[in-house]
Amino acid sequence: MPLAALLFAPPVGPIVHRAAKKLFVANSGLVGLSVAVLKDGRTTFYNFGTVEKGKARRPTPHTLFRIASVTKTFTSTLLAQAAIEHKVRLEDDVRKYLKGSYPNLEFEGKPIQLRYLTNHRSGLPFILPDKPEAMPDFAGSDLSWSGRMVKLWKGYSQADFYRDLANVKLTWTPNSRSSYSNTAVQVLGDVLSTVYGAPFESLVKSKIAKPLGMSDTCISPTGAQAKRLAVGYDAHGRAAVPLPDRVGGAGALKSTAFDLAKYVRWEMAERDPAVRLTHRPVFTVGDYSAGLNWQMMRRNGRRVIWQSGSFPGFQTLLVMQPELHCGFVLLSNGDDVPTAGKCLEDMANEMLMAMDKRSIALP
Numbered sequence: 001m002p003l004a005a006l007l008f009a010p011p012v013g014p015i016v017h018r019a020a021k022k023l024f025v026a027n028s029g030l031v032g033l034s035v036a037v038l039k040d041g042r043t044t045f046y047n048f049g050t051v052e053k054g055k056a057r058r059p060t061p062h063t064l065f066r067i068a069s070v071t072k073t074f075t076s077t078l079l080a081q082a083a084i085e086h087k088v089r090l091e092d093d094v095r096k097y098l099k100g101s102y103p104n105l106e107f108e109g110k111p112i113q114l115r116y117l118t119n120h121r122s123g124l125p126f127i128l129p130d131k132p133e134a135m136p137d138f139a140g141s142d143l144s145w146s147g148r149m150v151k152l153w154k155g156y157s158q159a160d161f162y163r164d165l166a167n168v169k170l171t172w173t174p175n176s177r178s179s180y181s182n183t184a185v186q187v188l189g190d191v192l193s194t195v196y197g198a199p200f201e202s203l204v205k206s207k208i209a210k211p212l213g214m215s216d217t218c219i220s221p222t223g224a225q226a227k228r229l230a231v232g233y234d235a236h237g238r239a240a241v242p243l244p245d246r247v248g249g250a251g252a253l254k255s256t257a258f259d260l261a262k263y264v265r266w267e268m269a270e271r272d273p274a275v276r277l278t279h280r281p282v283f284t285v286g287d288y289s290a291g292l293n294w295q296m297m298r299r300n301g302r303r304v305i306w307q308s309g310s311f312p313g314f315q316t317l318l319v320m321q322p323e324l325h326c327g328f329v330l331l332s333n334g335d336d337v338p339t340a341g342k343c344l345e346d347m348a349n350e351m352l353m354a355m356d357k358r359s360i361a362l363p
Contacts, residue, residue, distance in 0.1 A: 010354060010355060012037050012039055012044060012355065013044070013046070015350075015351055015354045015355060016035055016037060016046045016351060017046070018350075018354075019347045019350045019351050019354075020033060020035070020046065020048050020347070022347070022350070023343055023344075023346070023347045024048065024049070026343065026346075027334075027343045029233070029234075029235045029236075029237070029334045029335045030049065030332055030334040030343070031049050031050060031051075031053060031231075031233050031332070031333050031334035032047075032048065032049035032050050032051050032058070032059045032063075032230055032332065032333045032334070033047070033048040033049055033059065033330070033331070033332050034046075034047050034048075034059040034060070034061065034063055034065065034256075034257040034329075034330075034331040034332075035047070035048075035257065035328065035329065035330055035331075036061065036257040036258070036260065036261035036264070036328065036329035037326075037327075037328055037351070038261060038264055038265055038268065038320075038325075038326065038327040038328070039325065039326050039327075039355065040325050040326075041325070043261050043265070045060075045061040045257055045258070045261075047059040047060060047061070047063075047257075049334075051063055051230040051231060051333065052230070052231045053231070053233065053237070053239075059230060059257075059331075059333075061256060061257045061258040061261075062216065062228060062256050062257075062258055063228055063229075063230050063256060063257070063331075064216060064221060064225060064226075064228050064229040064230065064254045064255065064256055065229075065230050065254065065255065065256070065314055065316065065331040065332075065333060066229075066232065066242075066251075066253075066254050066311045066313070066314040066316075067251075067253050067254065067255050067260070067309050067311075067314075067316045067331070068251045068309025068310050068311035068314060068315075068316055069182075069250070069251050069307065069308065069309035069310065069311075069316075070253070070255075070260075070307050070308070070309040070316045070317075070318055071185075071249060071250065071251045071252060071253040071309070072118070072185045072249070072250060072251070072293040072307070072309075073267075073278070073293045073294060073307050073318070074204050074208055074249075074253060075118075075185050075188055075189050075192070075200075075249035075250070075293065076118045076188075076278050076291075076292035076293040076294070077208060077274055077275065077278055077292075078192050078203055078204070078207060078208070078249075079114060079115075079117075079118065079188060079192060079292065080273075080274035080275075080277040080278050080292060081207060081274045082192060082195055082196070083277065084273055084274055084277065087195050087196070088114060088191075088195060089114070090113065090114055090115040091113050091114070091115065092113060092114050093106075093111040093112070093113060094111070094112045094113065094114055094117065094187065094191065095111065095112075097114075097191040097194050097195065098162075098187075098191070099162075100162065100166065101166070102165065102166055104166060104167070104168055104169060104170065105165075105168070105170070106170065106174075107123065107170040107171070107172060107173045107174060108173060110173045110174055110175075111174065112124070112170075112174045112184075113174065113175070114188065114191065115282060115292070116174045116175050116184070117184040117185060117187060117188040117191075118184075118185070118188065118282075118292040118293045119178075119282050119283065119290045119291075119292065119293070120178050120179060120180050120181055120184070120290075121174060121175045121176070121177065121178050121179075121283070122174055122175075122181055122184040123170040123171065123172055123173075123174050123179065123181075124165075124168060124170075124181045124183040124184045124187070125168060125181065125183050126179075126180060126181060126182060126183070127149075127181075127182045127183055127247075128161055128164045128165065128168075128183050128186075129152055129156065129160075129164050130164065130168065130183075131152065133148045133152065134148065134149065134152060144234060144240070144241060144312065145312065146240060146241040146242070146243050146312035146313075147241045149243055150241055150243065150244065153244055153246060156246075161186075161246075165183070165187065168183075175283075182247055182250040182251065183250075184250075185249050185250040185251075185293070186247055186248050186249055186250040188249055189248040189249020189250065190248070190249075192249070200219075200248050200249050201218060201219040201220065201252075204217065204218075204219075204253065205217070205218065208263075209259070212259075212262045212263060212266055213262060214255070214259035214260075214262055214263060215259070216228075216254075216255060216256045216258070216259050217253060217254070217255040217256075217259045217260075217263075218253070218254055218255075219245050219248075219252045219253055219254065220245070221254060225254075228256075229254065230314075230333040231313070231333060232311070232312060232313015232314045232333050232334070232335075233313050233333060233334045233335065234312065234313060234335050235335040239313070240312040240313025240314075240335070241312060242312065242313070243311065243312055251309065251311060256331075257329050257331055260318065260329040260331075261329055263318075264318055264320055264327040264328075264329055265327070267279075267305070267318075267320060267327075268320040268321075268322050268325070268327050269322075270322060277292065278291050278292040278293065278294055279291045279294060279296070279305060280292075281296065287299055288363065291305075293307065294306070294307055295307060297360050297362070297363065298360075299360050300358075301323070302321065302323040302324065302358065302360060303321065303322060303323060303360070304319065304320070304321050304352075304359070304360040304361075304362065305319075305320050305321075305322070306318060306319045306320070306348075306362055308344065308345065310335075312335070313333060313334070313335060314331075314332065314333055315330075315331075315332045315334075315335070315343070315344055316330070316331055316332075316344075317329075317330040317344040317345060317348060318330075319348045319352070319362070321352070321356075321359060321360070324356050324358060324359065326352070326355060326356060326359070328348055328351065328352075330344045330347065330348060332344065345362045348362060349361045349362055
């Protein structure tokens with residue numbers, strides 16, 4: 001960045017503090033917030049609130065949060081690496097890597113390809129088991145969504161998951177429309193485990209986290225790490241019922257602002273061919289494109305690339321603008337009902353515009 005631009009760039013600290021204050025005032029369900037800002041080669045961290053109600057324990061850059069669907073970007077990166085290593089093709093029929101028979105995983109002769117598992121265009125259900133009470137907006141129970149899922153998953157094995165997958169009925173051609181699916185990325189995580197002959201968590205650690213020095217990114221924290229895991233809270237201020245980690249590649253990872261800042265820096269640099277492949281649009285509507293589990297907007301030759309995650313008691317958002325050398329990590333351990341999970345996006349947009357008027361706002 002030219003020296004003149006650096007000299008006249010607005011200070012980052014006051015921008016983050018103003019945006020965080022506004023965030024906590026507007027969203028009473030938020031408890032703690034950990035922020036990393038990457039700007040012009042520098043990384044700074046900011047922490048607010050607490051990791052546990054009733055305790056004066058402000059988050060640190062090394063506090064672990066459940067990162068929910070941001071996990072999906074790691075799964076897609078592993079897929080991109082497998083494609084570059086010629087272990088798979090993005091166009092492969094998913095059934096090539098599944099044990100057993102799945103004649104149902106096609107519609108009118110069009111199969112689900114591996115790449116469709118990364119962009120919510122596979123036609124697979126939101127989650128398995130595919131029951132009404134498994135939908136977050138189900139109104140026929142006093143239990144929270146996480147409470148209902150814990151009940152549904154009690155005794156629910158991997159064999160049960162694939163039995164239900166064999167009974168899924170596609171109702172439209174894969175890649176012809178969008179419908180959010182955790183099932184798809186969960187299957188993709190299993191496919192990659194089969195391809196590499198290693199558990200999904202081990203693949204994340206060996207192929208992404210360890211090379212980048214991300215020592216706290218994991219599914220199963222060690223005893224010492226578990227002590228640094230923030231407590232998640234629902235929209236009523238109660239400790240959220242934690243979901244089991246069975247969602248795997250769809251949302252089971254935990255990480256820290258410190259680790260994810262390294263991840264965003266790596267993603268934003270786009271020097272790795274696997275990163276570039278995940279940022280390549282697979283479908284586009286107007287200014288909006290979807291890559292392999294990344295969302296993108298492009299205007300005036302510049303891009304904003306992001307992915308969010310929402311888990312009972314936790315919210316996560318990663319944002320990057322490669323052409324403007326700016327990126328954010330936002331991690332929260334509280335649910336947000338007033339803005340339907342968009343509060344971190346609102347904060348990111350405020351910071352983006354305050355730091356650089358050329359920024360592209362998230363939709």
